[in-house]
Amino acid sequence: MSLEVRGLHAGYGRLAVLHGIDLTAGEGELVAVIGANGAGKSTLLRALSGLLPVTSGTVHLAGTDVTGYGPEKLARTGLAHVPENRLVFPSLSVADNLVLGGYTRRRGPAAARKEARDRAMALFPRLEPRLEQAAGTLSGGEQQMLAIARGLMAQPRVLVLDEPSVGLAPRLVGEIFSALGQLRDDGLTLVVVEQNARAAFAVADRVSVMDRGRVVLEGDPAALSTDPRVSGGFLGGGFAADADATTEAAPATGATRAADRR
Amino acid sequence: MTDLLQLLFAGLSQGAVYALVAIGFVAIFTVSGVINLAQGEFAALAGLVAISAVGSGLPLLAAVVLAVLSVALVAVIMERLVIFPVKRMTTLVSLILTLGVSTGLKALMLLVYGPNAEGLTPLTPGSFSLGGVSIRYQELWILLIAGVVSLAVYWFYERTLAGKSLRACAEQPVAARLVGISLTKASLLSFLIAGTVGAIAGVLASPIYFTSWESGLTLGLKGFVAATLGGLISVRGAVLGGLLLGVLETLTAGYISTGLRDAVAFLLLIIVLVARPAGIFGRTAEARV
Ligand SMILES: Nc1ncnc2c1ncn2[C@@H]1O[C@H](COP(=O)(O)OP(=O)(O)O)[C@@H](O)[C@H]1O
Ligand SMILES: [Mg+2]
Numbered sequence: 001m002s003l004e005v006r007g008l009h010a011g012y013g014r015l016a017v018l019h020g021i022d023l024t025a026g027e028g029e030l031v032a033v034i035g036a037n038g039a040g041k042s043t044l045l046r047a048l049s050g051l052l053p054v055t056s057g058t059v060h061l062a063g064t065d066v067t068g069y070g071p072e073k074l075a076r077t078g079l080a081h082v083p084e085n086r087l088v089f090p091s092l093s094v095a096d097n098l099v100l101g102g103y104t105r106r107r108g109p110a111a112a113r114k115e116a117r118d119r120a121m122a123l124f125p126r127l128e129p130r131l132e133q134a135a136g137t138l139s140g141g142e143q144q145m146l147a148i149a150r151g152l153m154a155q156p157r158v159l160v161l162d163e164p165s166v167g168l169a170p171r172l173v174g175e176i177f178s179a180l181g182q183l184r185d186d187g188l189t190l191v192v193v194e195q196n197a198r199a200a201f202a203v204a205d206r207v208s209v210m211d212r213g214r215v216v217l218e219g220d221p222a223a224l225s226t227d228p229r230v231s232g233g234f235l236g237g238g239f240a241a242d243a244d245a246t247t248e249a250a251p252a253t254g255a256t257r258a259a260d261r262r
Numbered sequence: 263m264t265d266l267l268q269l270l271f272a273g274l275s276q277g278a279v280y281a282l283v284a285i286g287f288v289a290i291f292t293v294s295g296v297i298n299l300a301q302g303e304f305a306a307l308a309g310l311v312a313i314s315a316v317g318s319g320l321p322l323l324a325a326v327v328l329a330v331l332s333v334a335l336v337a338v339i340m341e342r343l344v345i346f347p348v349k350r351m352t353t354l355v356s357l358i359l360t361l362g363v364s365t366g367l368k369a370l371m372l373l374v375y376g377p378n379a380e381g382l383t384p385l386t387p388g389s390f391s392l393g394g395v396s397i398r399y400q401e402l403w404i405l406l407i408a409g410v411v412s413l414a415v416y417w418f419y420e421r422t423l424a425g426k427s428l429r430a431c432a433e434q435p436v437a438a439r440l441v442g443i444s445l446t447k448a449s450l451l452s453f454l455i456a457g458t459v460g461a462i463a464g465v466l467a468s469p470i471y472f473t474s475w476e477s478g479l480t481l482g483l484k485g486f487v488a489a490t491l492g493g494l495i496s497v498r499g500a501v502l503g504g505l506l507l508g509v510l511e512t513l514t515a516g517y518i519s520t521g522l523r524d525a526v527a528f529l530l531l532i533i534v535l536v537a538r539p540a541g542i543f544g545r546t547a548e549a550r551v
Contacts, residue, residue, distance in 0.1 A: 049440060075442035087437035089430045099423065100430050104442035106423060154441065 035210035090136025101153030277508020278408035282463035283485025286456035302482020304460030309473030337457025493541025
C-alpha cells in the first residue's frame, strides 16, 4: 500500500474535526474523496501532509510509519500536497515555482530534477511558453496546473490534491482530471479531494464519501454514482445536477470559498 | 549650485546608510511579519565593537569583520531566544518583543562601552574637492560598499534558491511548508541577513556620524521610515526610500534649518502611511523584493 490511513483523528485546537478516518490508496491507484463543504476533506489532507498535528491514528507511506512527521519531512519522504486554492508563489516566475517545488530534492541528482520537470512540462504543455511569467499573472486553470506541476517536482510517491476543479470551466476540469489519470497510469498514487463529484467519479478507481469527519461510504465509482445516498444526502444536494454549477464558480460558492480560505 | 551638489552628495551617503538599515527591516518583515525594533541597535553595536577592537590594537579591517560577525551572531541568537519560541507571532507581539531586545542591547552597550559617542577610524582618512564639492573618502566608501551590498542582497533574493525560498515563505507560507521549506530556518536566515547588513551600516556610518549606545534609536527609526517608504516588503523600495530620505534630510537641513532634519523622516512617514500605505515605490503585491 502506498498510503494507508488508520483511525485518524485530527482537528483545530479543541475542535475535533476528523473522527477516525480509514483510507487506503494502493500503488498506482487514484482514490477520490468526496463530500460536502465542511465535511473535513481539507482537514484530512492537512493532517496527512503534516500541516496539522494528528490526535490519534496512524499514517503509513509506502510502508513507513510517517505519523507525526512535519510537512518538510513528509515532502522528503514522498508525499506532495497540492493545496486548496493552488497557493502558487505569485511574484515568482513559473520556472521558479517549479524550482521551489523540487526544494526537498535540491541536493539530489540534477538529472532527476530535470526529468521531473520535463515530465511536468509534457503533462501541462500550456506552462512551457509561460515559464518566465510571474505565476500570479496566470489564469486560474494555469495556476492549478502549475500547483500540480510544482507538487510533481518533489518527485513524490503519493500526490494528494485539494479540490483541483474549484472555480474552473468544465473544459479545464476535464483537462486537469485527464492529466491526473495519466499520472495514475504512469504508476503514481493519487488522492483527490473533491466537491465536484462528477469529475472525480469519471477517473477514480475508488471513491470514499466523507460526511462530518467520517468516511460514510466507500466503493467503486460506478456503483456509488447510482447510490441514492450519494446523489441525495452527502453532497449537500445531489451530485449530477450540482456538478457543473460548482465548477462555474457561481457567486454564492465564491462567497463561501472566501470564508473558507480564512 | 555647488551648495546643492554638496548637499545632494552628503544626502546620498547618509541615505545609503539608511538604505542598509532599511534592508534589514525588509528582510525580517517579509518572512515573518516581525518588525524588528532592534535593527538600529545592530548598527550601533557593530560600530562600538569595531571601535573598541581598534582601540585594543586590532587592525581596522579585522575589527570591522569581527564587528559584523558578532552582530550577525547576536541577531541569530535573538531570533532563537525571542522570536522562535513564540507560537503565534503577530506584528504587535513582535514590536513588544523586539522593543525589549532593543532596550536590553542599549543597556548592555551603555554598561560595556560607556556613555560617550565615538567615531571609528575611517577606511581612508581625509577628503578631496571636486568642482568645489568637498568629498570625504569615507563617503565614497559608504556609497560603494552600500551599493555592492544592496546589489548582493537583491541578487540573493532574485537568483539563489535560498533567496527564492525566503520569498516563497513571505508570499505563501503554507505552500512554502508543503514544498519542504522550514519557516523557522527561513526566519533564522532573515535575522542573519538583517544582522549582517545592519552591522555593515553601523561600521560604515561610524567614522562620519559617530556611534554611541543610543545612536541605534535614530538610525533604526530612519531605516524604518525608509523601509516603509518602499512598502516594507521590497529591497529595491528600501534602497530608494533610504536614498530619498537621506537627500531630503540634508536639503532640509541645508536650506531650511538643521533643527528640522529629524522631523523630515516623521513627516514622510505620516504622509506615506496616510496616502500610500503600500509605499511610494511599491507597485502591487507582485513587486515584492
Ligand atoms: N483553520 C481552521 N480552524 C478552525 N476550524 C477549521 C479550520 N479549517 C476548517 N475548520 C473547520 O473544520 C471543519 C472541516 O473543514 P474542512 O476540512 O475545510 O472541510 P472541507 O474541506 O471538506 O470543506 C469545518 O467545520 C471547518 O469550520
Ligand atoms: Mg476544503
